[in-house]
Amino acid sequence: MENQKIADIFNRIADLLDIRGDNPFRIRSYRAAARTIEDLPENLAGAAGEGKDLTDLPGIGKDLAAKIAEIVQSGRLKFLDDLKKTLPPGLPELLRLEGVGPKKVKLFYEEAGIDSIDSLDRAARAGRLRGLDRMGEKTEEKIVRAIESYRKTAGRFRLDTGFAAAEEITAYLEPAADDLVPAGSLRRRRETVGDLDILAVTRDGPGLMERFVGQPETTAVLAQGSTRSAVRVENGLQVDLRVMAREEFGSALLYFTGSKAHNIALRRRGRERGLKVSEYGIFRGEKRIAGETEEECYRALGLPWIPPELRENRGEIEAAEQNRLPRLIEPEAIRGDLQMHSTASDGKESVLEMARAAEKRGYRYIAITDHSQAVRVAGGLNEKELAEHLKEIDKAGKKCPGIRILKGVEVDILADGTLDLQDEILRECEVVVASIHYNFNLPEKEMTRRIVRGLKNPQVNIFGHPTGRLLLQREPYSFDFEEVVKAAVGEGVTLEINAHPARLDLNDVLARRAKELGARLVIDTDAHSSLQLGLMEYGVFTARRAWLEKDDVINTYPLKKLLDVLNRPLR
DNA sequence: GGACTCCTGTCCTAGTGCTCCAAAGCACT
Secondary structure, three states: OHHHHHHHHHEEEEHHHHHHHHHHHHHHHHHHHHHHHHOOOOOHHHHHHHOHHHHHHHOOOHHHHHHHHHHHHHHOOHHHHHHHOOOOOOHHOOOOOOOOHHHHHHHHHHHHHOOOOOHHHHHHHOOOOOOOOOOOOOHHHHHHHEEEEEEEEHOEEEEHHHHHEEEHHHHHHHHHHOOEEOHHHHHHHOOOOEEEEEEEEEOOHHHHHHHOOOOOOOEEEEEEOOEEEEEOOOOOEEEEEEEHHHHHHHHHHHHOOHHHHHHHHHHHHHHHOOEEEOOOEEEEOEEEEEEEHHHHHHHHHHOOOOOOOHHHOOOOOHHHOOOOOOHHHHHHHEEOOOOOOOOOOOOOOOHHHHHHHHHHHHOOEEEEEEEEEEOOOHOOOHHHHHHHHHHEEEHHHHHHHOOOEHHHHHEEOOOOOOOOOOOHHOOOEEEEEEEOOOOOOOOHHHHHHHHHHHOOOOOOEOOOOOOOOOOOOOOOOOOHHHHHHHHHHOOEEEEEEEOOOOEEEEOOHHHHHHHOOOOOEEEOOEEEEEEHHHHHHHHHHHHHOOOOEEHHHHHOOOHHHHHHHHHHOOO
């Protein structure tokens, strides 16, 4: 069992208790435990199985340890099952709406009988909320907007959720298949996935299908046939399995990888050449001329193989035809990570622990960039504390000679565009990441001015998570992207692709545009624990979707060249 | 519910801005 699954159960309990108005400290305990479990480098179910004492973990006492044991053993938790019965099933979902928290959910339910997104939507549109305590017209409008935004992304899942599900399912199916490849938007590494398409080759189709629909995760069988079956699994994701013959595997993979726009363009191209392109192969008349591999399918269409990340019909077919597809950046090209946190602010591990973990990954350098004072929730540092912390970083550096630990900070760009720390201390840093964590709601012009002013500070090297969006959760703040990129280019500021799968910010489209405008990029994990250093691959996926090559990304550079770009001396 | 300790009772992550409504909920990692 994945740690995430146990953490999800605790978070669900916290949500329900929150809506019921339970003891806030009890609620916090569940959330704290969930976070501890998410960040755990080892598998909790395994540890529990070996008889390890789970109460040694921070925030896990006797009660929660027993609950974990129950989850590991039975896959369920009676406490949660009982708790669920006390409230309508649609209530927790309301918490996903921006601007709606437990207090409002409780109010809506108890005073207006609202028990789902749909009923809330109807009530808000009918103006039936404004009679409630502290509710007015503005709040109604805000809720309608929040629901619209939520619905745009409902039914989609973050890429990491898709990966975890795909891994679990393919591992389970492996004994019954010769070949097994997840296709669809997951293979194209889109930031979110709708459903999961898995392709298989096997000599025993019915046996594989039996195993697929019977997997322990299944909550509903949507379809079951000899070549295609579909199920819904525990977290709501729909998974399709398709069994193909060996000779059509390539064309099927091509078809099911998509995107739809890419496929349409390929089929049109085929038709122009007198060919019929389908998931079963490429045919001239009745004769199959390609189908077993993707390479031969593309070749039959007069094209080199196109990496899945580019298959969006955004110019990749023309580029392939003219042999000028980009040489996309590879994960192995990454030499360091320029944004991460330590215990000095809200990270889970010390500078030294982060450095040693990064060294193990083969990195040559990292930057420790803890928060500045404005981010109080994260224990951000003021000038004096940062000065002390920089000394600590130097000390850690001496203990870990195999990797260069750059002194850094993630400083907030305040609402007026000034920075949250004085220039003198920023000058002591080798990497200054400037980011926005507050006042997201400025009008576009004001926000643009604010960012540009922030980036014009000569100490700033990197603009962190530039749009501020959280996937499936929070829209980006509004600003003039082109103007900001131009300012960044002019000031020598590098734009971040934040690799955290909840952010992926810049996204693929904007990162590509930034490159076109002459910007340099960096891929950072923003890790809050050593485990999260592994999120780098998600940033690389996004960079590949943005057509980026190795040289577009500064943390592929050797240290000397990197410092040169950062305009800092090599010490 | 956990941690710490006073072994039953107490405290627990700080504080600010925003919004929208008139005192408080929500968001911020």
